[in-house]
Amino acid sequence: MAVLPIVTVPAGVLRRKAKPVERVTKRVQKLIRDMAETMYDAKGVGLAAPQVGVSQQIIVADDGEGLIALINPRITRREGAEVDVEGCLSIPDIVAYVERATTIEIEGLDERGRPVRFQAEGYLARILQHEVDHLNGVLITDIAESVRQVEDEEAGEDRAAPAGAAEPEAGAAGSGLPAPGAAAGREE
Ligand SMILES: [Zn+2]
Numbered sequence: 727m728a729v730l731p732i733v734t735v736p737a738g739v740l741r742r743k744a745k746p747v748e749r750v751t752k753r754v755q756k757l758i759r760d761m762a763e764t765m766y767d768a769k770g771v772g773l774a775a776p777q778v779g780v781s782q783q784i785i786v787a788d789d790g791e792g793l794i795a796l797i798n799p800r801i802t803r804r805e806g807a808e809v810d811v812e813g814c815l816s817i818p819d820i821v822a823y824v825e826r827a828t829t830i831e832i833e834g835l836d837e838r839g840r841p842v843r844f845q846a847e848g849y850l851a852r853i854l855q856h857e858v859d860h861l862n863g864v865l866i867t868d869i870a871e872s873v874r875q876v877e878d879e880e881a882g883e884d885r886a887a888p889a890g891a892a893e894p895e896a897g898a899a900g901s902g903l904p905a906p907g908a909a910a911g912r913e914e
Pocket of ligand 1: 813816860
């Protein structure tokens with residue numbers, strides 16, 4: 727595994743619509759492992775492939791309940807709305823207040839290429855919506871109700887809540903997706 731360099735704005739890859747993955751090859755699986763390691767290394771809670779310079783539809787997330795990797799993810803249902811604060815590993819030193827659906831249904835392929843579909847709520851739903859936006863070239867600064875500058879230690883993470891503000895909601899991570907890379911080294 728390897729920690730990959732994280733691409734930051736205004737890199738063009740962050741603005742492109744990512745391509746669907748046609749076959750889940752060993753190379754795709756390695757990319758997923760590297761993305762997970764990169765996310766944990768950066769103390770983020772989510773990462774999309776364009777953020778490591780790869781314009782493919784792959785995301786990883788971990789709301790504290792274990793690693794989720796999704797290939798060609800598609801949000802098929804959105805319910806509710808809530809504004810909360812988010813940061814982005816690709817946009818250092820800002821946080822943005824973004825309205826997200828509170829419950830989503832999402833489908834895609836897992837890292838073995840098997841179709842999966844699950845419901846996510848709250849914190850995990852927010853992370854997944856943020857990462858799927860990345861695959862469409864959408865950044866939080868595009869859709870935020872407000873944006874503010876922050877100090878270094880507070881920003882720079884793909885995180886869905888400020889420090890200490892949001893415990894993952896019970897049942898939010900009921901995806902059943904396996905965690906091939908495990909969550910070694912993650913700091914809560
Ligand atoms: Zn982001």
